[in-house]
Amino acid sequence: MKTIGLIGGMSWESSAQYYALINRAVRDRLGAPHSAKIVMHSLNFGEIARLQHDGDWDALADILIDSAESLEAAGAECIVLCTNTMHKLADEIEEASALPFIHIADVAADAITQQGMTKVALLGTVFTMEEGFYRERLTEYHGLDVIIPEEGDRAEIHRVIYEELVAGQIIEGSRDAYREIIERLAEQGAQGIILGCTEIALLISQNDSQVPLFDTTEIHAAAAVDFALS
Structure with a gap:
């Protein structure tokens, strides 16, 4: 080993x-x-x-x-x-x-492509969602179409991560907000959702989404x- x-x-x-x-x-x-x-x-x-x-x-x-x-x-x-x-x-x-x-992005992409998906949404910190280092690796190396939430939703995702999840706080209202964001992304054609922050899975699980979640952790x-x- x-x-x-x-x-x-x-x-x-x-x-x-x-x-x-x-x-x-x-x-x-x-x-x-x-x-x-x-x-x-x-x-x-x-x-x-x-x-x-x-x-x-x-x-x-x-x-x-x-x-x-x-x-x-x-x-x-x-x-x-x-x-x-x-x-x-x-x-x-x-x-x-x-x-x-x-x-982490390579192994996440492998899991997505193994399920035959081509279009996914990315949740994470604003750094991960808005900068190119993560999304471009998924698109250029693995051929995925990656969408991100709208600006207000990105701010809320980031806030919950830094103000709540890293402090071990699990708040039901934040879970509801994430569920609503995921629903909007699915309506935009996302076949799956990348939980692109290692804390997000502390808050939501597959039961919170109508499309597959990819827990990067x-x-x-x-x-x-x-x-x-x-």
Whole structure:
């Protein structure tokens, strides 16, 4: 079994899900009492979120590169960045580290295309929804047609993530708002919805959507297990 390296803490609420999902999957595939070999470097999301909103992506790149180097020194054999938004800096990490990097958008796209879908909607932070680093990878590398919510809906999605979900707050009114946004996207032709923030699955599940949801946390964790057991 290979050792999985996790860059976590963004937020720890979703990183805890990664840890649980990976270990459960290894146990299911190998049988009890097997568990995964994992090294995690968990960051302070307060610092990360401040730098994100300040637009200081150079400082963020330095932090993530240092984290990847720490994982490699600790014996990790791959890098799993436990956040969608910070994949904005995936190229910088890959350039700085010799370890295989499991890109969250690539494995999400694989899950979508395996179901024969071509048009999907993307939910996430405003960085993920509005900037090109994520959507362009889905369209240019994988041929998907990706739509995003309207501006007001994007602001509400982002607010719920940063004000509620990263703090472990699950509020029913926010769940209702997400359901309504998903319904509008389905009416625009989205065949599926990418939960492109690792905290969103803490709030909504397939029961909240009439179209398939693609939980990037679950998909990414499964890809890490595939690597570890390959």
